[in-house]
Amino acid sequence: MSTSPQVEQLRTRARQLRFLSGLIGNCRALTVYTLAGPDTWVGPTPRSCSDALLAVRRQLQANQQSLVDLARGLDRRADQLEQQLPIVKAS
Protein backbone atom coordinates (compact mmCIF):
# COMPACT_ATOMS: atom_id res chain seq x y z
CA MET A 1 0.00 0.00 0.00
CA SER A 2 1.46 3.32 -1.07
CA THR A 3 1.42 6.26 1.34
CA SER A 4 1.75 9.98 0.82
CA PRO A 5 4.68 11.89 2.44
CA GLN A 6 2.20 13.65 4.67
CA VAL A 7 0.84 10.39 6.03
CA GLU A 8 4.32 9.09 6.52
CA GLN A 9 5.27 12.25 8.39
CA LEU A 10 2.29 11.90 10.71
CA ARG A 11 3.15 8.28 11.49
CA THR A 12 6.80 9.21 12.15
CA ARG A 13 5.76 11.92 14.54
CA ALA A 14 3.42 9.50 16.31
CA ARG A 15 6.23 6.96 16.68
CA GLN A 16 8.55 9.62 18.08
CA LEU A 17 5.97 10.77 20.57
CA ARG A 18 5.37 7.18 21.69
CA PHE A 19 9.12 6.72 22.04
CA LEU A 20 9.26 9.90 24.08
CA SER A 21 6.44 8.66 26.23
CA GLY A 22 8.36 5.43 26.75
CA LEU A 23 11.44 7.36 27.81
CA ILE A 24 9.44 9.26 30.36
CA GLY A 25 7.81 6.04 31.54
CA ASN A 26 11.22 4.52 32.24
CA CYS A 27 12.74 7.65 33.72
CA ARG A 28 14.17 7.36 37.23
CA ALA A 29 12.39 10.57 38.14
CA LEU A 30 9.24 8.44 38.46
CA THR A 31 10.72 6.30 41.23
CA VAL A 32 13.16 8.62 42.95
CA TYR A 33 10.51 9.52 45.53
CA THR A 34 10.97 6.06 47.08
CA LEU A 35 14.47 7.10 48.14
CA ALA A 36 13.15 10.07 50.09
CA GLY A 37 10.90 8.22 52.53
CA PRO A 38 11.03 8.19 56.33
CA ASP A 39 13.62 5.42 56.23
CA THR A 40 16.01 7.96 54.74
CA TRP A 41 15.25 11.07 56.71
CA VAL A 42 12.54 12.59 58.88
CA GLY A 43 11.45 16.13 59.53
CA PRO A 44 9.64 18.98 57.80
CA THR A 45 12.17 19.37 54.99
CA PRO A 46 12.14 15.65 54.12
CA ARG A 47 8.36 15.70 54.05
CA SER A 48 8.47 18.67 51.71
CA CYS A 49 10.98 16.86 49.50
CA SER A 50 8.85 13.73 49.37
CA ASP A 51 5.80 15.79 48.45
CA ALA A 52 7.73 17.57 45.69
CA LEU A 53 9.01 14.31 44.20
CA LEU A 54 5.55 12.81 44.23
CA ALA A 55 4.26 15.91 42.44
CA VAL A 56 6.98 15.48 39.79
CA ARG A 57 5.93 11.85 39.42
CA ARG A 58 2.29 12.82 38.85
CA GLN A 59 3.38 15.50 36.41
CA LEU A 60 5.51 13.06 34.38
CA GLN A 61 2.77 10.43 34.31
CA ALA A 62 0.35 13.07 33.01
CA ASN A 63 2.90 14.06 30.37
CA GLN A 64 3.40 10.44 29.43
CA GLN A 65 -0.31 9.98 28.86
CA SER A 66 -0.50 13.28 27.02
CA LEU A 67 2.17 12.13 24.56
CA VAL A 68 0.34 8.85 23.98
CA ASP A 69 -2.86 10.78 23.27
CA LEU A 70 -1.03 13.06 20.86
CA ALA A 71 0.44 10.06 19.05
CA ARG A 72 -2.97 8.45 18.80
CA GLY A 73 -4.37 11.67 17.34
CA LEU A 74 -1.63 11.77 14.72
CA ASP A 75 -2.25 8.16 13.81
CA ARG A 76 -5.94 8.87 13.44
CA ARG A 77 -5.25 11.75 11.09
CA ALA A 78 -2.86 9.54 9.11
CA ASP A 79 -5.54 6.86 8.86
CA GLN A 80 -8.05 9.42 7.63
CA LEU A 81 -5.62 10.67 5.00
CA GLU A 82 -4.92 7.15 3.82
CA GLN A 83 -8.64 6.50 3.45
CA GLN A 84 -9.05 9.69 1.41
CA LEU A 85 -6.10 8.96 -0.89
CA PRO A 86 -7.79 6.31 -3.16
CA ILE A 87 -10.77 8.59 -3.64
CA VAL A 88 -8.52 11.44 -4.67
CA LYS A 89 -6.62 9.16 -7.08
CA ALA A 90 -9.85 7.75 -8.60
CA SER A 91 -11.24 11.17 -9.26
Added chain:
Amino acid sequence: MAYDHRRVDALRLGLAAAAEELRGIRTHDPAAIDVMRMLASAHRTLAEEWLPRVQSILDSTAMTLCVRSAVGVADVDQRPAFIEIRDPGWVTPADQHPILGPQVPGSLTFDEVAAQIRTGVLIPMAAPVDANGRAGAHYTSLSFESGGQKIVGEQDLTSNLLKVIDFFSDGLPVGWREHQTLTIYYLSNARVISRAHVLNAYDRDDGPETVPGQTKAAFVSGYMAVVNEASTAEVSFAIGPDIQDPTQGFAISQSLSSYSGRFYPDSPPDFQPVVVERPNVGAPTWTFTRSNGSLVEGWGTWGS
Protein backbone atom coordinates in the same frame (compact mmCIF):
# COMPACT_ATOMS: atom_id res chain seq x y z
CA MET B 1 15.66 16.66 61.28
CA ALA B 2 17.22 13.21 61.38
CA TYR B 3 18.60 11.21 58.54
CA ASP B 4 20.43 8.07 57.48
CA HIS B 5 23.62 9.26 55.85
CA ARG B 6 23.91 6.25 53.54
CA ARG B 7 20.32 6.53 52.33
CA VAL B 8 20.56 10.28 51.84
CA ASP B 9 23.62 9.69 49.70
CA ALA B 10 21.58 7.20 47.65
CA LEU B 11 18.88 9.85 47.32
CA ARG B 12 21.47 12.32 46.07
CA LEU B 13 22.63 9.85 43.39
CA GLY B 14 19.03 9.09 42.43
CA LEU B 15 18.15 12.78 42.09
CA ALA B 16 21.24 13.43 39.97
CA ALA B 17 20.53 10.46 37.65
CA ALA B 18 16.84 11.37 37.28
CA ALA B 19 17.69 15.00 36.52
CA GLU B 20 20.22 13.93 33.92
CA GLU B 21 17.68 11.63 32.25
CA LEU B 22 15.06 14.40 32.15
CA ARG B 23 17.60 16.75 30.62
CA GLY B 24 18.24 14.20 27.85
CA ILE B 25 14.60 13.89 26.80
CA ARG B 26 14.13 16.24 23.89
CA THR B 27 11.85 16.62 20.93
CA HIS B 28 11.16 19.32 18.37
CA ASP B 29 7.65 18.20 17.67
CA PRO B 30 5.43 21.29 18.02
CA ALA B 31 2.66 19.15 19.52
CA ALA B 32 4.88 18.34 22.51
CA ILE B 33 5.81 21.90 23.47
CA ASP B 34 3.72 21.81 26.63
CA VAL B 35 5.16 18.45 27.59
CA MET B 36 8.70 19.71 27.11
CA ARG B 37 7.91 22.74 29.24
CA MET B 38 6.70 20.49 32.03
CA LEU B 39 9.77 18.28 31.70
CA ALA B 40 11.96 21.37 32.09
CA SER B 41 10.02 22.30 35.22
CA ALA B 42 10.49 18.81 36.66
CA HIS B 43 14.20 19.00 35.85
CA ARG B 44 14.51 22.30 37.73
CA THR B 45 12.73 20.81 40.74
CA LEU B 46 15.17 17.94 40.92
CA ALA B 47 18.42 19.53 39.80
CA GLU B 48 18.17 23.08 41.06
CA GLU B 49 15.96 22.76 44.12
CA TRP B 50 16.40 19.42 45.86
CA LEU B 51 19.77 18.17 44.72
CA PRO B 52 21.64 21.16 46.27
CA ARG B 53 19.66 20.80 49.49
CA VAL B 54 20.47 17.13 49.82
CA GLN B 55 24.08 17.83 48.97
CA SER B 56 24.28 20.52 51.67
CA ILE B 57 22.98 18.08 54.25
CA LEU B 58 25.66 15.57 53.30
CA ASP B 59 28.29 18.30 53.42
CA SER B 60 27.16 19.48 56.86
CA THR B 61 29.21 18.37 59.87
CA ALA B 62 26.57 19.38 62.43
CA MET B 63 25.55 15.80 63.06
CA THR B 64 29.00 14.25 62.90
CA LEU B 65 31.23 16.77 64.65
CA CYS B 66 28.89 17.81 67.45
CA VAL B 67 30.67 18.99 70.62
CA ARG B 68 28.72 18.90 73.84
CA SER B 69 28.55 22.06 75.87
CA ALA B 70 29.60 20.21 79.02
CA VAL B 71 30.74 16.73 79.87
CA GLY B 72 27.79 14.48 80.56
CA VAL B 73 25.21 17.07 79.57
CA ALA B 74 23.25 16.27 76.44
CA ASP B 75 22.57 19.20 74.18
CA VAL B 76 18.93 20.15 74.36
CA ASP B 77 18.73 20.96 70.68
CA GLN B 78 19.61 17.37 69.84
CA ARG B 79 16.68 15.96 71.72
CA PRO B 80 14.03 16.31 68.98
CA ALA B 81 16.31 14.50 66.56
CA PHE B 82 16.90 11.68 69.04
CA ILE B 83 13.18 11.35 69.61
CA GLU B 84 12.48 11.26 65.89
CA ILE B 85 15.09 8.57 65.41
CA ARG B 86 13.60 6.51 68.19
CA ASP B 87 10.01 7.01 67.14
CA PRO B 88 9.33 9.02 63.98
CA GLY B 89 5.66 9.21 64.91
CA TRP B 90 6.40 11.53 67.81
CA VAL B 91 5.71 15.19 67.40
CA THR B 92 8.30 17.40 69.08
CA PRO B 93 7.22 21.03 68.69
CA ALA B 94 8.85 23.79 70.66
CA ASP B 95 7.08 24.49 73.96
CA GLN B 96 5.31 27.83 73.60
CA HIS B 97 4.64 28.13 77.32
CA PRO B 98 7.54 26.42 79.09
CA ILE B 99 6.91 28.27 82.35
CA LEU B 100 3.46 26.75 82.74
CA GLY B 101 2.77 23.41 84.31
CA PRO B 102 3.04 22.08 87.84
CA GLN B 103 5.61 23.64 90.14
CA VAL B 104 8.64 21.51 90.85
CA PRO B 105 8.48 20.51 94.55
CA GLY B 106 10.77 22.56 96.75
CA SER B 107 11.65 25.06 94.07
CA LEU B 108 10.12 28.14 95.72
CA THR B 109 12.38 30.86 97.09
CA PHE B 110 12.22 32.18 100.65
CA ASP B 111 10.25 35.25 99.59
CA GLU B 112 7.84 33.18 97.51
CA VAL B 113 7.16 30.81 100.41
CA ALA B 114 6.67 33.72 102.81
CA ALA B 115 4.31 35.43 100.39
CA GLN B 116 2.30 32.26 99.81
CA ILE B 117 2.02 31.70 103.54
CA ARG B 118 0.75 35.27 104.03
CA THR B 119 -1.77 35.01 101.21
CA GLY B 120 -2.98 31.58 102.21
CA VAL B 121 -1.82 29.81 99.07
CA LEU B 122 0.18 27.41 101.21
CA ILE B 123 -2.12 25.58 103.59
CA PRO B 124 -0.67 24.38 106.90
CA MET B 125 -1.04 20.86 108.11
CA ALA B 126 -3.82 20.24 110.61
CA ALA B 127 -2.76 21.53 114.02
CA PRO B 128 -2.17 19.18 116.94
CA VAL B 129 -5.09 18.72 119.34
CA ASP B 130 -4.97 21.20 122.22
CA ALA B 131 -5.84 20.23 125.81
CA ASN B 132 -6.66 23.87 126.53
CA GLY B 133 -4.98 23.64 129.91
CA ARG B 134 -7.46 21.10 131.33
CA ALA B 135 -5.81 18.49 133.50
CA GLY B 136 -6.49 14.96 132.30
CA ALA B 137 -7.49 16.09 128.81
CA HIS B 138 -5.92 14.57 125.73
CA TYR B 139 -3.66 16.47 123.41
CA THR B 140 -1.39 15.45 120.57
CA SER B 141 2.14 16.23 119.48
CA LEU B 142 3.61 16.23 116.00
CA SER B 143 7.21 15.08 115.72
CA PHE B 144 9.12 15.64 112.51
CA GLU B 145 12.09 13.38 112.01
CA SER B 146 14.97 14.73 110.03
CA GLY B 147 14.73 13.45 106.51
CA GLY B 148 15.99 15.02 103.37
CA GLN B 149 15.81 18.66 104.38
CA LYS B 150 17.31 21.78 102.93
CA ILE B 151 17.25 25.35 104.12
CA VAL B 152 15.28 27.58 101.77
CA GLY B 153 16.32 30.74 103.58
CA GLU B 154 16.59 32.63 106.84
CA GLN B 155 15.40 36.02 108.05
CA ASP B 156 16.32 37.90 111.21
CA LEU B 157 13.09 38.93 112.94
CA THR B 158 14.78 40.65 115.87
CA SER B 159 13.24 44.08 116.44
CA ASN B 160 15.38 47.20 116.31
CA LEU B 161 14.68 47.87 120.00
CA LEU B 162 16.07 44.46 120.98
CA LYS B 163 19.09 45.11 118.79
CA VAL B 164 19.74 48.39 120.60
CA ILE B 165 19.37 46.70 123.97
CA ASP B 166 21.78 43.99 122.81
CA PHE B 167 24.26 46.72 121.80
CA PHE B 168 24.17 48.52 125.15
CA SER B 169 24.31 45.24 127.06
CA ASP B 170 27.97 44.98 126.10
CA GLY B 171 28.91 47.89 128.32
CA LEU B 172 26.42 47.62 131.17
CA PRO B 173 26.48 45.44 134.27
CA VAL B 174 23.02 44.11 133.43
CA GLY B 175 22.23 42.98 129.91
CA TRP B 176 19.48 41.39 127.87
CA ARG B 177 19.99 39.75 124.51
CA GLU B 178 17.15 38.40 122.44
CA HIS B 179 17.11 37.16 118.87
CA GLN B 180 14.39 35.86 116.65
CA THR B 181 15.13 34.06 113.43
CA LEU B 182 12.70 32.74 110.87
CA THR B 183 14.04 29.76 108.98
CA ILE B 184 12.20 28.01 106.18
CA TYR B 185 13.15 24.46 105.33
CA TYR B 186 11.98 22.14 102.60
CA LEU B 187 11.44 18.63 103.90
CA SER B 188 11.50 15.80 101.42
CA ASN B 189 9.82 12.56 102.50
CA ALA B 190 10.22 13.34 106.17
CA ARG B 191 8.49 11.10 108.70
CA VAL B 192 5.99 12.85 110.91
CA ILE B 193 4.56 11.10 113.95
CA SER B 194 1.38 12.09 115.74
CA ARG B 195 1.28 10.96 119.37
CA ALA B 196 -1.49 11.36 121.92
CA HIS B 197 -0.83 12.40 125.48
CA VAL B 198 -2.75 13.25 128.63
CA LEU B 199 -2.19 16.60 130.23
CA ASN B 200 -0.93 15.82 133.73
CA ALA B 201 2.20 16.04 135.79
CA TYR B 202 5.30 14.75 134.04
CA ASP B 203 9.04 14.92 134.12
CA ARG B 204 10.04 17.88 131.96
CA ASP B 205 13.15 16.11 130.74
CA ASP B 206 11.51 12.77 129.94
CA GLY B 207 8.30 14.22 128.56
CA PRO B 208 4.75 13.02 128.96
CA GLU B 209 3.64 9.44 128.56
CA THR B 210 2.29 8.49 125.16
CA VAL B 211 -1.21 7.09 125.03
CA PRO B 212 -0.77 3.63 123.50
CA GLY B 213 -2.60 2.66 120.33
CA GLN B 214 -3.10 6.21 119.09
CA THR B 215 0.24 6.86 117.46
CA LYS B 216 0.10 7.55 113.77
CA ALA B 217 2.79 8.30 111.21
CA ALA B 218 3.04 9.61 107.68
CA PHE B 219 5.71 10.62 105.21
CA VAL B 220 5.42 14.19 104.10
CA SER B 221 7.12 16.70 101.85
CA GLY B 222 6.67 20.42 102.13
CA TYR B 223 7.84 23.65 103.68
CA MET B 224 8.58 23.99 107.40
CA ALA B 225 8.58 27.53 108.75
CA VAL B 226 10.26 27.74 112.16
CA VAL B 227 10.82 30.82 114.33
CA ASN B 228 13.66 30.29 116.79
CA GLU B 229 13.80 32.58 119.80
CA ALA B 230 16.86 32.81 121.98
CA SER B 231 17.17 35.12 124.95
CA THR B 232 19.98 35.61 127.44
CA ALA B 233 20.03 37.63 130.65
CA GLU B 234 23.44 38.71 131.87
CA VAL B 235 24.64 40.25 135.11
CA SER B 236 28.29 41.28 135.45
CA PHE B 237 30.14 41.85 138.74
CA ALA B 238 33.43 43.67 139.14
CA ILE B 239 35.99 42.14 141.48
CA GLY B 240 37.57 44.41 144.02
CA PRO B 241 37.44 48.20 144.30
CA ASP B 242 38.61 50.62 141.68
CA ILE B 243 39.02 48.09 138.95
CA GLN B 244 39.38 49.86 135.62
CA ASP B 245 39.52 46.77 133.45
CA PRO B 246 35.95 45.54 132.86
CA THR B 247 37.22 42.04 132.11
CA GLN B 248 38.43 41.75 135.68
CA GLY B 249 35.18 40.33 136.98
CA PHE B 250 32.65 37.56 136.47
CA ALA B 251 29.24 37.36 134.91
CA ILE B 252 26.12 35.34 135.50
CA SER B 253 23.91 34.57 132.54
CA GLN B 254 20.77 32.59 131.94
CA SER B 255 19.72 31.54 128.45
CA LEU B 256 16.38 30.39 127.20
CA SER B 257 15.49 29.16 123.76
CA SER B 258 12.28 28.08 122.20
CA TYR B 259 10.77 27.66 118.80
CA SER B 260 7.46 27.71 117.08
CA GLY B 261 6.45 26.83 113.59
CA ARG B 262 4.13 25.30 111.10
CA PHE B 263 4.43 22.79 108.35
CA TYR B 264 2.94 23.34 104.89
CA PRO B 265 2.75 19.99 103.09
CA ASP B 266 2.80 19.61 99.32
CA SER B 267 -0.15 17.22 99.66
CA PRO B 268 -2.32 16.24 102.63
CA PRO B 269 -0.50 13.65 104.75
CA ASP B 270 -1.88 10.14 104.95
CA PHE B 271 -1.46 9.12 108.58
CA GLN B 272 -1.36 5.39 109.23
CA PRO B 273 -1.48 3.75 112.68
CA VAL B 274 1.87 2.73 114.10
CA VAL B 275 1.56 -0.66 115.72
CA VAL B 276 5.09 -0.92 117.06
CA GLU B 277 7.23 2.15 117.60
CA ARG B 278 10.68 1.91 116.12
CA PRO B 279 13.26 1.50 118.88
CA ASN B 280 16.53 3.39 119.06
CA VAL B 281 15.26 6.26 117.01
CA GLY B 282 17.06 9.55 117.62
CA ALA B 283 15.34 12.64 118.86
CA PRO B 284 13.14 14.26 116.23
CA THR B 285 14.21 17.56 114.78
CA TRP B 286 11.01 19.31 115.82
CA THR B 287 8.08 18.37 118.06
CA PHE B 288 5.10 20.68 118.14
CA THR B 289 2.13 20.97 120.48
CA ARG B 290 -0.45 23.64 121.13
CA SER B 291 -0.73 23.05 124.85
CA ASN B 292 0.94 25.82 126.79
CA GLY B 293 3.87 26.28 124.48
CA SER B 294 6.86 24.07 124.99
CA LEU B 295 5.68 21.54 127.52
CA VAL B 296 8.85 19.54 127.27
CA GLU B 297 12.45 20.46 126.87
CA GLY B 298 13.04 20.61 123.13
CA TRP B 299 9.41 20.88 122.14
CA GLY B 300 8.00 23.81 120.24
CA THR B 301 4.68 25.51 119.76
CA TRP B 302 2.54 24.93 116.71
CA GLY B 303 1.80 28.20 115.02
CA SER B 304 3.59 31.49 115.03
